[in-house]
Amino acid sequence: MLNIILFGAPGAGKGTQSKELVKKYELAYISTGDILRKEMAEETALGLKAKDVINRGELLSDDLIIEIIEKAVEQAGAKGILFDGFPRTVAQAESLEKLLEHHSRHLSLVLSLEVPREELVERMLKRAKIEGRADDTEEVIQNRFREYEAKTKPVADFYQKQGVLHSVVGTGAVEEVFRRLTAEIDKVKQ
Ligand code: AMP
Numbered sequence: 001m002l003n004i005i006l007f008g009a010p011g012a013g014k015g016t017q018s019k020e021l022v023k024k025y026e027l028a029y030i031s032t033g034d035i036l037r038k039e040m041a042e043e044t045a046l047g048l049k050a051k052d053v054i055n056r057g058e059l060l061s062d063d064l065i066i067e068i069i070e071k072a073v074e075q076a077g078a079k080g081i082l083f084d085g086f087p088r089t090v091a092q093a094e095s096l097e098k099l100l101e102h103h104s105r106h107l108s109l110v111l112s113l114e115v116p117r118e119e120l121v122e123r124m125l126k127r128a129k130i131e132g133r134a135d136d137t138e139e140v141i142q143n144r145f146r147e148y149e150a151k152t153k154p155v156a157d158f159y160q161k162q163g164v165l166h167s168v169v170g171t172g173a174v175e176e177v178f179r180r181l182t183a184e185i186d187k188v189k190q
Helices: 016-027 030-041 045-056 062-075 089-101 117-130 138-162 176-187
Strands: 003-008 028-031 080-083 109-112 164-167
Touching: 003 016, 003 138, 016 028, 016 080, 016 164, 016 176, 028 030, 028 062, 030 045, 030 062, 030 080, 030 089, 045 062, 045 138, 062 089, 109 138, 117 138, 138 164, 164 176
Parallel strands: 003 080, 003 109, 028 080, 109 164
Antiparallel strands: none
């Protein structure tokens, strides 16, 4: 059973690649960002709590996120899982370790999409125009990068030390990046 984390800075292409990876490997898809946007659209208590934090480009509290993940992992049933946008802090990564162990799941690999900063900003501003995401304005984008550098980047070191981090060049055509990702997954699968 494959359990994969797709890791990368905001705008690295995690969402785009996830859609195709989930299809190819028949995985359950867990995106904390998608779950939160759905809660916001439905104006649930969680959605209302999350809205201001997300629109400032900050991270939600680990406790809230872990609660969401616990539910989502339970709902995944017997399928392998692709995590997108989680874990974003070392505390979240440590909680995930315990959660996977509790469910007798094994983390197969962490794929890290590497894209230069200038291209990330360009991609996000473009997405802001297309999708109209409230957290894709220039000021919020800067905040999201600040949060990424301070809190999320250490997660890559955490997995590097465990020997499960696979870096993949995230620039070029979407199909080309997809091929690079699947090559890494297939190495681990064999
Ligand atoms: P995303 O679509 O993954 O870029 O997530 C959008 C926003 O949701 C982020 O900028 C955070 O404010 C929040 N968020 C999503 N996932 C997490 C997480 N694992 N930890 C904390 N905040 C998160």
